[in-house]
Amino acid sequence: MCDARPSAPADAEARRAIAPVICYPVDTLPAAPMALYSAAREGLLLVDTVTAPARDAATFTVPAGHFCRIVSVDGPQVGDLNLWNANDLSERFFSGKTRALHGTHVTTGDRLWSNLPHLRPMATVTHDTLGWYGIDGYGGSVHDVIGTRCDPYTNNLLSGGQYHHCCHSNLTRALADHTGLPLDQAELHVHDVLNVFMCTGFTRDTGQYFMKASPVRPGDYFEFFAEIDLLGALSACPGGDCSSEHSSDTAACHRLEIQILKPASGALQGWQAPAANGYDRSHGR
Ligand SMILES: [Zn+2]
Helix, strand or coil: CCCCCCCCCCCHHHHHCCCCCCCCCCCCCCCCCHHHHHHHHHHCEEEEEEEECECCEEEEEECCCCEEEEEECCCCCCEEEEEEECCEEEEEECHHHHHHHHCCECCCCCEEEECCCCCCEEEEEEEECCCCCCCCCCCCEEEECCCCCCCHHHHHHHHCCCCCCCHHHHHHHHHHHHHCCCHHHHHHHCCCCEEEEEEEEECCCCCCEEEECCCCCCCCEEEEEECCCEEEEEEECCCCCCCCCCCCCCCCCCCEEEEEEECCCCCCCCCCCCCCCCCCCCCCC
C-alpha cells in the first residue's frame, strides 16, 4: 500500500516530544449567554413534533430564539443532522470549523458554526443527556463532527451495489421534498453532518475512524438553541446504533423524534441573533 517508513533522524524523539498547542483557543470567542438559555429552558412550550422514520430523514424548521430537541424514542439510534439558514441555503453547518474550535465531539455550551464567508453561530448546544459519557478508554465520545455521513458513493467503492437509504440519500430526498428542488440540485446542498448520538473516535494505533455502539437510550435527548432561523434535516441512519455496519438494511433501526420548543415571552430579554462575521472580505485587494 505505501512505501516502507523512512529511517528516523537522530533527533526523532526530541522532535516527537515537542508539546502541542491548541490551534484555536476559544476564550476570545463571543461567549454564549448560557445562564439566559438555562433560565429560558424552564418555561418551554412544545410547538411542533416531527418524526424521522427509521432509515429515512425528515426536515424541520426552528425559528430563531426557539429550542430544538432530538429525542431517542424506541431504541438506540444515531441521527445525521444537517442545518441551513432557513432564508438562505448557501449558509450551512460547517462541521470542520466546529471541530477545529470545539473538538471532535460537541456537548452543552459548544456552538454549531456556519460555513465561510458567514462563520457565525447557527445554534448553541443547551442540553445533552449523554454529557456524562466523556471520552472512553478507546478515545470514543458521542455527537461527533468528524464523520461525514454514510453515502452511496463510498458504499459503491467499498462494497459495490446501489444502496439508497444511506444518510446522504435520505437527506437529499428530504431536502428535495421540502424545497421542491430536483434531487440532483438538492443533493448539492447536503453537507457534512453532526452525528447526533453516534459514538466515534480514531484508533490510537492506525488513526482510523471508528464507531461503536451508541450509549443512547430511549428518553435521551440532544438540545440546541436556534441563533438564526434554521431549516434542519435529520436522517435516522441505517446503521441504527452503529455497533456493526451502516449502508445496508442489516442493523436494527428506530425512528427519532424532533421537538421544537418555544420559550415563554420575555424569557430571552437582551438576546440578539449573531451579527454577520466582521471580516471585510477584501482578501488583501
Ligand atoms: Zn448514516
